[in-house]
Amino acid sequence: MHSFDVTDGAYPYAGLVQATDGNFYGTTIFGGTAGNCTPGGCGTVFKITPGGTLTTLHSFANTTTEGAVPYAGLVQATDGNFYGTTEDGGAYADGTVFSLSVGLGPFVETNPTSGPVGTPVVILGNNLTGATSVSFNGTAATFTVISSSEIQTTVPAGATTGKVTVVTPSGTLYSNQNFVVTTVAAVTFSPTSLNFGNEALNQTSAAKSVTVKNSGTATLTISGITISGDFAISANTCGATLAVGQKCKVSVTFTPTVLGALAGTLTFTDNTSNSPQTVALTGTGIEPATLTPATATYASQAEGTTSAAKTFTLTNDQPVALNNIVISTTGDFAVSATTCTTSLAAKGKCLISVTFAPTAAGARAGQLSVSDSASNSPQTVTLSGTGIVPATLTPASATYAPQKVGTTSAAKTFTLTNKQTVALTGIAISTYPPYAVSATTCTTSLAAKGKCTISVTFTPEAAESYETALFVYDSASNSPQTSFMLGTGK
Numbered sequence: 001m002h003s004f005d006v007t008d009g010a011y012p013y014a015g016l017v018q019a020t021d022g023n024f025y026g027t028t029i030f031g032g033t034a035g036n037c038t039p040g041g042c043g044t045v046f047k048i049t050p051g052g053t054l055t056t057l058h059s060f061a062n063t064t065t066e067g068a069v070p071y072a073g074l075v076q077a078t079d080g081n082f083y084g085t086t087e088d089g090g091a092y093a094d095g096t097v098f099s100l101s102v103g104l105g106p107f108v109e110t111n112p113t114s115g116p117v118g119t120p121v122v123i124l125g126n127n128l129t130g131a132t133s134v135s136f137n138g139t140a141a142t143f144t145v146i147s148s149s150e151i152q153t154t155v156p157a158g159a160t161t162g163k164v165t166v167v168t169p170s171g172t173l174y175s176n177q178n179f180v181v182t183t184v185a186a187v188t189f190s191p192t193s194l195n196f197g198n199e200a201l202n203q204t205s206a207a208k209s210v211t212v213k214n215s216g217t218a219t220l221t222i223s224g225i226t227i228s229g230d231f232a233i234s235a236n237t238c239g240a241t242l243a244v245g246q247k248c249k250v251s252v253t254f255t256p257t258v259l260g261a262l263a264g265t266l267t268f269t270d271n272t273s274n275s276p277q278t279v280a281l282t283g284t285g286i287e288p289a290t291l292t293p294a295t296a297t298y299a300s301q302a303e304g305t306t307s308a309a310k311t312f313t314l315t316n317d318q319p320v321a322l323n324n325i326v327i328s329t330t331g332d333f334a335v336s337a338t339t340c341t342t343s344l345a346a347k348g349k350c351l352i353s354v355t356f357a358p359t360a361a362g363a364r365a366g367q368l369s370v371s372d373s374a375s376n377s378p379q380t381v382t383l384s385g386t387g388i389v390p391a392t393l394t395p396a397s398a399t400y401a402p403q404k405v406g407t408t409s410a411a412k413t414f415t416l417t418n419k420q421t422v423a424l425t426g427i428a429i430s431t432y433p434p435y436a437v438s439a440t441t442c443t444t445s446l447a448a449k450g451k452c453t454i455s456v457t458f459t460p461e462a463a464e465s466y467e468t469a470l471f472v473y474d475s476a477s478n479s480p481q482t483s484f485m486l487g488t489g490k
Helices: none
Strands: 016-018 024-028 044-048 054-059 074-076 081-085 097-101 121-123 134-136 139-141 161-167 173-180 187-190 193-200 208-214 220-227 231-236 247-254 260-270 277-286 289-292 295-297 310-316 326-329 333-338 349-356 362-371 379-388 391-394 397-399 412-418 428-430 435-440 451-458 465-473 481-488
Touching: 016 074, 024 074, 187 260, 187 277, 193 208, 193 247, 220 231, 231 260, 247 260, 247 277, 289 362, 289 379, 326 333, 333 362, 349 362, 349 379, 391 465, 391 481, 412 481, 435 465, 451 465, 451 481
Parallel strands: 193 277, 295 379, 397 481
Antiparallel strands: 016 024, 024 044, 044 054, 074 081, 081 097, 121 161, 134 139, 161 173, 187 208, 208 247, 220 260, 231 247, 260 277, 289 310, 310 349, 326 362, 333 349, 362 379, 391 412, 412 451, 428 465, 435 451, 465 481
């Protein structure tokens, strides 16, 4: 498992002792990193794990205060510590008795009853791992309790005074030290924050609760519970004191007075070391009733026709019913359907469908409005759309090149467009000589959003100018559609 060299010891004469921590301990009579012995040192105390990892715990120096050559090895006593002897060194050069505490780190050869306080680590039994204040030989000091796997000293359950073994951060070991356990108050909160989400302006939310627990070892004394922001304490089962391990509850409500994100704090003042403690409170103030979306723009719609409906949602964000609901529109807009009645339940929603029927071409504007019992009544939506003519004949005019009298020009083509969402019917095409329709793809009906063409020729009868129009009669509200034509005979 391990081969010794001069630096970690030489000649482990006495063999090994397995300690209660499962590791093996032993001594070498020479070697190490200290002392004036040969070869290279005055012996060591070492630990080796079952896996073979060796740690040198101490190298003997052969001075007037420290021995040399621990020939006889180690014995583990009932207190859990190891004891041994050296055959050389010490005050009279005749050897020493030394001790080693298992798992506590540095080796010491003396067993003093007092020493520097500093900020040592106290090794306590499991029943005292919660101790936060201990006196070291009557002098107050702060101690840190290490994990139970490293605990070497135990005391009777419930004991508040006794003896402990102490090791300082620098590695000095002190045993048989006095301690006094002082109980402390501590408090925990569950949850540590409350989020109330959206709440209607000037309306009070349902309550949310914080559970307070005395997680310390002394009675929790509560001297004050306060709250800030648009939040209020609605119930409180916490009294002036709370016994160890006991719980109480504080209930909080949210009543937003302004719109937007809001924050507050629930504050506890008590006898704990980290007092006061706070619980973060958040919520968002919203309108009591909303109509969404806030704006809507309709696609261009043929004059005199009706668009597909757009749907709007009326939401009651209050904890009470919304009453006296009245829906209205202005401009070229109309309600085509609705699930809303005169009343809407708390936190409820209903739908309003609105269509657009332009009465003229160009930009059109209007409004959807809902009046009701909410404080922000009426709720409104801005509506807009563009009216266009139902049918067009393009181009709006055409000029023919001078044409020899008695001959026929090349045709010019005109396009009839149906911009409606329904068929254009009753189509009739006409013009006046010397112009004539030479060809057309139009029939008596043109499908919704469809197009057809009309070809017209010019046959002048004399050397003069001729001005007239192409006329299309149909079911559109802007019938007839016209295109003006100009030609000259030569």
